[in-house]
Amino acid sequence: MFDRRLVRSFDFPLLLSVFAIVLLSLLIISSATMDSLAGDPFFVKRQVIWFLISFAALLVVINIDYTQFYRVTHYLYGLNLLLLLAVFFLGREGGGAQRWIDLGFFNLQPSEFAKLFIIISLARHLAAREGNFASIFSVIPTFLHVSLPMGMIFLQPNLGTALVFIAIMFGMLFMAGAKARHLLLYVVGSLVVGLPLLWQVLKDYQRMRLISFINPERDALSGAFQQIQSVIAVGSGGVWGKGLFAEGTQSSLSFTPEPHTDFIFSVLAEQIGFAGSVVLILLYVFLLSRVIRIAAQAKDTFGTLICSGVASMLLFQVFINIGITIGVMPVTGLPLPFMSYGGSALLMNMMSIGLVLNVGMRRHRLMF
């Protein structure tokens, strides 16, 4: 099915590290959910099915030469906007926000796929501008390119994912050759101007989360409760943890919030301790190093930027998500890539890895 050279260039270690993380994920999801469902492996089963679907999608993605995407980025950008727009009309409310489209068999979360679309379209956008970043204003068109889909996600509202867009954008801009000091200036500037503005736009629950992050003891029962309980769970795990499926853990007694989704790291850290946490972090570091390696080896800027975008996205999500569970970041709803329960996110993450593998496989320019 594949060209032998393609198979030889295939980055198996990257795929294996993803498998390892997913395997760990299934273990923790079952440990976190079996107790409250009295032994019903509902979530594990669903996540396994999602993994199989995602893996199939990955295979599809690596089969299409990524350079083919270069030509259709405009369509992808448009499709992205359409899907995000559809959320406003067909979306389902969840947690005070409109994020999902109910497709019957599952809830599609267009904002997850929007990340992938923006990585591809931004890669082309920046590849075309390579070497033209001397002026501080040279990055403005890129901001505009990103701000349209990002703004729509922000209005859902989904602050976490909107922030991922910013991370992707800055990561890719940096890799494309934008000057670091310009980017830094924009970050500082937008913080000074943007934060007060942002405060006005934020919903009440988002403000509460920020307040409770700054002063967690203020109201231990509402906003910061999740985070305090999560930190307690992590800390009480110790070096080796309380064991998988252990009785009387913070998660089995429902103290840990969202134990199988956003706070899955908290469950992991409690049950398999510092040792397990470090293993997971090392897996992520390894995974990212492979993605960066492929970025370095890519045959064209488009490929390099795609990998940079994926790496930025994963790094940001991993750091923010774990940071939330261990109390160094304010609570924003962000899943932990490959770990958190959830179909859309896993599908999107697998597809983005597929894209990176794709770039890696086709790093050699055609010899004939």
Add this chain to the structure above:
Amino acid sequence: MNRSLQRRLRVFSGLVVLLALLLTARLAWLQIYNFEYYRASAEDNRQRQLPIAAPRGEIFAADGELLAANRPGFAVSLLDFDVRDGETISYLAELLAMDEEYIRERVRGERFRSFAPIQIAGNVSPEVVAKLEERRLDLPGVIIETQLVREYVHGSLAAHVLGYVGPISRRQIEEMQAQGIFYRGTDAIGQAGVEFVWEQTLRGQEGTLLVEKNRFGRRTRVLAKEDPVPGNSIYLTLDARLQEIAEQALREVIENLVESGNTQAGRGSVVIIDPRSGAIRAMVSYPAYDPNTLAQNFKELAADRRNQPLRNKTIQDFHPVGSTFKMLPGIAALEEGLINEQSRVTCRGVATFFNGRQTSRCLKVHGALSIIPAIAQSCNIFFYEMGYRLGIDRLTSYAESFGFGSPTGLNDLSGEAAGSLNGRARLDFMPGNLMGASIGQGHEITALQMANFAAMLANGGTHFRPYLVQTAKNHLGELIFNAKPEVIRQLEYSEKNWDIIRQGMKNVTDFGGTAPSMRQLPVKVAGKTGTVEVSSLRYSHSTFVGYAPAEAPELAFYVIVENSLHRPGSSAVPVISQIIREYYSPASAAEQQ
């Protein structure tokens, strides 16, 4: 690949490593350096110490009759952690017919004590429990606990002796804390009677249940359990049968008085003690109350100022005792050698003392009579003469020898009054008081002091400390306390003089005595009638003091029926007659076997 990209990728890789190190450092800080702290927090989170109430010790009568027991009831409690919204509290307030603010106050007051549930209402009806159960899911944090409720098996029987338990007050908690005894705000504590005095014996030791709970406060597992130690049981000296007979006898007589139109009657006392030990066999204060329904009726009972049902009149009230006192000047005069068995005094119905300045009267003209008939016929003139010859100082001194003017020493109940003697200690004392003092007027004497007086006459001058608690046993049935008769005072009077007085008392209940009807009782009673003038009223108290059987005394007693009509015929005599008749009737005794 250009160098610029290589540099940028290196920067990016550096960022990945830096952030990974940051997370790892934070994890090490939480999971290694502060592990103990978070471990403890997690334990705190999941563990809740629940007190297990210890069953209170039971109270039995001497004959083994169960008087105070425990029965299961329901209590509604809140787990503060969960109850934050006002809706739950308002619903509870409505259902329990309680003040919403009171519940909030209760929760606030108990908040810091522990994670133990805060009891809002005890002894809740099954209907309310059913309603709460129906809405259980809407009422998180509201829990229904089973709880032992004190039950007084025979209702009002011996109510004043047993006392009652009630919710502890904040002041009581502090007082107990000062003694190093820990109580919870939801605890019940003995508030009166033996329940109050013997609280620490009856109470028992709280157990602890260490449970694991989830975030919603629901119990998931029991981690450890320390069983409570039940309180010790107490066996009283009270004879349940005698107590019941005495209560009924007094009640019937007083009810008859009230029915016959006496608007002042309604109070009375009976005390019966064993002259061989000081053990109290019956103690009746009329009217009584039912401690089972005390909480509901408390206001009404406390408001009854005329009959004071909550008051133990036998030890808290004192009265002049009238002619029942007359044995005292009698034995004093004999002991002092002022008279002997044959010495006669002539009663002309009236006599003057203090060189004619004081005129005293008798109800009858008795003619010349010696001490035995003087007691039997209750001649005032004879005892005026005895008092006059003794003088107030010797009269007071003898009265004190018999325990008048100070508490008899009963420690098993609180609040025993001392009373006082009509003597020089009184600020308004005048020489003429001597005459009234000689025949029992003007003194303040409790029913228990009089029963003790009777016992001392019966046993030849031994003042035993009266007591109500005979034994206490722990929950294993081991004896942990056994009361021994304690002699407080022993009078060394001549046996002959005791016999003379006793003969007079025996003659009271025979032809020619003041209570001839009592000669028909199954056992011979030695005693003395009394009538106490109550100033400015048409009414007088009817009293009787004595012991039985006359030859081998087992019971020494005193009866007072307050405000019986001033008319010939005693109200106290029917009371004691019925008690003796029933207690010693072969049928009744056989039934008891």
